[in-house]
C-alpha cells in the first residue's frame with residue numbers, strides 16, 4: 001500500500017501544475033524512498049489531492065539553499081527561506097524530496 005504524505009493546501013495549484021517539483025522536509029519526513037508512490041493529502045483537512053512518485057531524496061543544509069531550489073519550489077530564495085523558517089524554526093538540516101505527479 002502506498003504511504004500517505006501531506007502538503008499545506010496553499011501549495012496544491014503549484015504541485016498539480018508542475019510548477020513545484022520539490023519539497024524540503026525535516027528528519028521526521030525523510031522516510032520516502034526513490035521510486036515510492038505517495039498518496040498526497042492536505043495537511044489541514046486530510047483531503048486526497050494527488051499521487052506523487054519520489055524521484056530523489058537527498059540531504060540539504062539551510063546554508064546550501066540555492067536559487068535552483070527556490071525555482072523548483074516556484075518561489076524566490078528569500079521566500080523559500082522564510083517558508084522554511086516559519087515551518088521549521090531554528091532547524092538547519094533538511095531533506096530535499098524531488099517528485100513528479102502521477103495521478104490527480
Ligand SMILES: CC(=O)Nc1ccn([C@H]2C[C@H](O)[C@@H](CO)O2)c(=O)n1
Pocket residue numbers: 006007008011022023024025043073083084087
Ligand atoms: C506538516 C508539514 O510540515 N508540512 C509541510 C511542510 C512543508 N511543506 C511545503 C512548504 C514548502 O513549499 C516546501 C518546503 O518545506 O514544502 C508543506 O506543504 N507541508
